[in-house]
Amino acid sequence: MKPDSNKAAPFTRYQILLITLLALLQFTVILDFMVLSPLGDILMKSLNIKPAGFGWVVSSYAFSAGASGLLAAGFADKFDRKKMLLFFYTGFIIGTLACALANSFVALMAARIFTGLFGGVIGAISLAVVTDVFEINQRGRVMGIVQMGFAASQVLGIPIGLYFANLWGWHAPFLMIVGLAVLIGIVIIVKMKPVNKHLVLQEDKNAFLHLWHTIENKDYRIGFTATAFLSIGGFMLMPFGSAYLINNIHITQQQLPTIFLITGLSSIVVMPYLGKLSDKYDKFYLFTAGSLLAIAMILVYCNMPPVPLWQVIVINVIMFMGIMGRMIPSTALATAVPEMRDRGAFMSINSSLQQMAGGIAAVCAGLIVSQPHKSAPLKNYDILGWVVTAAILLCLYFVYRVSQMVKNKASYPINLSMNENYDNLDDVVR
Structure with a gap:
């Protein structure tokens, strides 16, 4: 791998605090989504849900998250990102509470839809915050830490959630x-500073016009496509x-x-290391x-016979x-694609397409997989x-195009005049 030429800058104390807050926030949002998988067998048996129906439970969150991402995209760069984050996080909390109180398949589906309307936008806003606050050669490390919410949900959230579920039922997690x-x-209310530098760069007065200008950008569409295939x-x-x-490999609950x-x-051990490698070497x-x-490992995993737990x-x-x-x-490459004035809209659309592609994938998986009876x-x-x-190979092609686009962007001459994006130095990569 080829090393990048720019030396990564150290984090300030506030940046460390912000990274911690975003990582914890991601932990809750990811756990809310991830906990459905380990609870899947319990839910399918408790609520008499077939695989196709459970695929819809998972995808209902994804589809509503995708729809809200598109609706929010035009407004994402019109407000302080801290206020946007708090608004959607509040809705996410209400939706998760509704999931805890659900007592039927229909109620759970409705609660997942509501949660997705708010939770699906939070990741996009967080990425916009990261891109505004951190330089490109810091973002790999930031992504490595923030994405640890994924690993932490497995280390702490899912095991504890399963323990609570075994004690008090699936509502407890x-x-x-x-x-x-x-x-x-x-x-976040007390400690996070406003993130509003992007407000002075806005040219589109109409939110829907801003959304359209973001969608019609050819370079942005390449990034959107790469992200969609990544989620499948x-x-x-x-x-x-x-x-x-449980049913194929004979692992117990x-x-x-x-x-x-x-x-x-x-993952907690590996992810920060991967983040450092991403800042040091060619990301593609x-x-x-x-x-x-x-x-290699997915093909092994999907074709396993019953094997011991350690395997x-x-x-x-x-x-x-x-x-x-x-x-x-x-993810680090994707943050380098949009200009500062478009970051909120780009990240919202990107997250929206990611969720909708994932929703389609979950529905398709539910149609492919079948189960004659509960056990x-x-x-x-x-x-x-x-x-x-096949999806991974297609994604490889589109991420290659994103990588080339980002490298070409780095070679553009920097114009620091008043009519240009004053954050260009942040956006130039390698």
Whole structure:
């Protein structure tokens, strides 16, 4: 891999605080979504949900998140990003509480739709904050830490959530998330500074015109497509992960927390290291290495016979190393695509398309996978592995185009006149 030429700047004390807050915020949002997978077998049996129906439970969040992302995109650069973050985080907390109180398939579906309307935009706003506050050669490390919310949800959130679910029912994990999110929201109100430099750069007075100008940008559309393909694999495999391990690999419900715990711990160790590599070396080369590793391990995972617990753990750990090796450099590349005045809209649309692509993937996975009865092995899970492999290869092509576009952008002459984006120095990469 080729090293980047620019030296990464150290973080200030406030930046460290902001990274911590964003990581904790991501932890709650990701856990709210991720906890459905380990609860999948319990929910399918408790509420008499078939695989296709559970695919809709997962995708309902994704589709509503995608719709809200598009609706919010035109307004994303019109307000202080802190205020936007707090508004949507409040809605997310209310929606998660509704999930905890749901007592039927229909009520759960409605609660997931409401939660998605707010939760789906939070990641986009967080990325816009990261891009405004941190330089490009800091963002790989920031992404490595913020994305640790994904690993932390496995290390702490999912095992604890499963423990609570085993004690008090599947409603308990959602109540746990609500309590933690309220505390995080209070800290954000008190400690986070306004993020509003982008407001002076706005040219489109109309929010929908701003949305259209963002969508019609050819370079932005390449970034959108790459992100959509990036999300397909995870959404296809994730919804039925616990049901597959329990019914096909003969892992017990009590062993699931151990798998998530060890996989998450390994991710916490690996992700900051991958973030440093992403800042030091060519991001596309790192993405390619992660993609190849992910393909190999996904094909192994989806074609496993019943194996001992330790083998399942080893395969999961290596597979997630490949997945994280894709997420971190691709996300860092995506933050370099939009100009500062378009970042909120770009990130909202990007998140929206990611969610909708994932929703379609979850629905398709539910149609591919079948289960004759509640305790029967899932059928056609191996087919999912091949479909995900094809999506990863397509994604590789589009991320390559994004990488080339970002490199070409770095070679543009910098114009610091009053009519240009005064944040250009931040946007120039390598």
